[in-house]
Amino acid sequence: MSTVVDPVLRVRDLTIRTRSVELLRGVDLTIGRGERVGLIGESGSGKSITSLAIMGLLPDNVQATGSVRLGERELLGTPERELARVRGRDVAMVFQEPMTALNPTMRIGDQVAEAMLIHHTQPSRAAAADRAIELLEAVRLPDPKALVRAYPHQLSGGQRQRVVLAIALANDPALLICDEPTTALDVTVQQLVLDLLVRGVEERDAAMLFITHDLAVVANVCEQVAVMYGGRIVEAGPVNEVFRRPRHRYTQGLLAASDLAVDPHSGQLRAIAGSVPAAGRFPEGCVFRSRCWKATDQCRAEPPWTGAPHGPGYACWHPAQSEVIT
Amino acid sequence: MSDLTAPGGPAPDLAGDRSYPGTLLVGCALTGVVVLLALVSFVWTPYDPGLIDGLHRLQGPSGEHLLGTDKFGRDELSRIMVGARTTVFVGVVAVGLSVLVGVPLGILGAMGPRWLGELVGRLGDLVLAFPALLLAIMLSAVYGGSTLTAMIAIGIAGIPTFARVTRSGALGVLRSDYVLAARSCGLSAPAIAVRHVLPNVSSLIIVQASVAFAMAILAEAALSFLGLGTPPDVPSWGRMLQESQELLFVAPRLAWVPGAAIALAVLGFNLLGDGLRDRLDPRLKERR
DSSP states (O other): OOOOSSOOEEEEEEEEEOOOOOOOOOEEEEOOTEEEEEEEETTTTHHHHOOOOOOOOOOOOOEEEEEEEETEEEEEOOOHHHHHBBBBBEEEESHHHHHTTOTTTOOOOHHHHHHHHHOSSSSHHHHHHHHHHHHHHHHOOOOOHTTTTTOOGGSHHHHHHHHHHHHTTTOOSSSSEEEEETTTSSSSHHHHHHHEEEEHHHHHHOEEEEEESSSSHHHHHOSSSEEEEETEEEEEEHHHHHSSSSSSSSHHHHHHHGGGGEEEEEOOOOOOOOOOOHHHHHHHHSSTTGGGGTTGGGGGGGGOOOOOOOOEEEEESSOOOOOOOO | OOOOTOOSOOOOOOOOOOOOHHHHHHHHOOOHHHHHHHHHHHHOOOOOOOOOOOTTTTSSOOOSSSTTTTTOOBBBHHHHHHHHHHHHHHHEEEEHHHHHHHHHHHHHHSSSSSSHHHHHHHHHHHHHHSSSHHHHHHHHHOOOOOOHHHHHHHHHHHHHHHHHHHHHHHHHTSSHHHHHHHHHOOOOHHHIIIIIIHHHHHHHHHHHHHHHHHHHHHHHHHOOOTTTSTTTSOOHHHHHHHHTGTTTTTTTHHHHHHHHHHHHHHHHHHHHHHHHHHHHHHHTTTTT
16 A cells, blocks of 8 residues: 555556446555455455456456556456466466365366476476475465375365465465455464465565455554445555554444454444445445445545555545544 | 364264165066076077978977977977077167267256246157157168167167156256255266266266166067067067967967067066166155
């Protein structure tokens, strides 16, 4: 988010729409080398479609405009053949559901090796198989030499997610996208997987885009954060800044509803009134207007971005005044 | 940060499920007998199945002729054994044709552009709407009745079923996260089809193949019974059934021997299909 000189990922004015519905509008995102950025928001706010756009995996029936640059390469409008060369080598992804992210009919070792053989980052099958064992060892899986011959159903969810992580890191990507990588896991395994993620990214000096709705995880893992609602980024900045002094009312509500801000008197969380509208049902002007307790007539107009262009800032007509949340 | 040296949970159970459902065992046994009969017939039969013996016509089962003889004095058991050959041959070729054409069509229909999927679907409807028997009668009217015509007709009639089963299975697989993951690794569409889609629909195809095999046996018998399939000089279960017709009240044995053979073979392949489905489908595993 900060003013990075030579960013790994630079998304500018990314707008995605189906024939009738706008899914994403004017999304800006910058991630520098070794930087970890959290993308937070409720379900349906456009987090996952953003990650798919960066991977070039958008479904056929949507149109994307704007710019997604990975290093020096513009990804929007790039033919599939070229995108395939980037995917898995320069940018890799860890998915939410480890139970379904592995092919049930392929041995673990083959799946890890495949990632390297596609991009010829290992000279031979044997070399890729050896490297697969190393990678599985690096994600602390027990007995990797035997594990390469196992099938996914023989592993637990946490173990599978570590295999997925090993696959994602196999080609030392410059950018790792994690789409709610710990949501489906037991709490006890979550921390281990998070630690492995951070360590894997740090070792490679890779950038990370961490998509989640768990604010505590973002506070734990990321340095920068972007808050998404209704297909727009409503607030962005350093985690410390945004979580301690949220300016946008949605961020404020989100924090109040998270376990980072348990009311010390009642021990209860404050929920945001209402629920996320379906795609295309967001109000004109400020997208959060329909659920905001501070909304006025002024909010019928779209709030401008306050702060650094493409950098830290917020889009709200009635921002919170640097108040520290209780 | 948690202790990174902590072992990652219990070591996975690498032994796997080794149990086999009863239907699978019975199915295997029955189909095994049919295949075995066919194989043995190449090296040994009790008598020459074409040997006409006027002295021993229409004999009942005896030590000499285990299943008796037909109206020409030919040994019934020998004819059943050689007939098994025809049955297995027709099944393999017909189902092979259906699989070789139907499965790629199904995968193409699932992975290709939308219009191609629609085209495959509609063409399949067209073939399905046309009775298989009528197709076979048409083909043998044009090219003459032979085992080959029967096999091709049965094979063609089976293509849409395989295309459809494969397509619906492939559509499910294509929606899965591991295909998305494979795409996110940069794997090309043909590679995804071969390495991810095909292995994951193969259980569906195997099950469908065993059922189709049973149907092919029945269809071949029906066609031979109608005189459109295997020529008279080659023993075939369907033809034996047909020849028994005029002697139904004199020697009913001549009807029920090939009839029982057909029924058991069909039952065997159906049970095999059921058993394979139970064994291969992980979702059904829990219920056993």
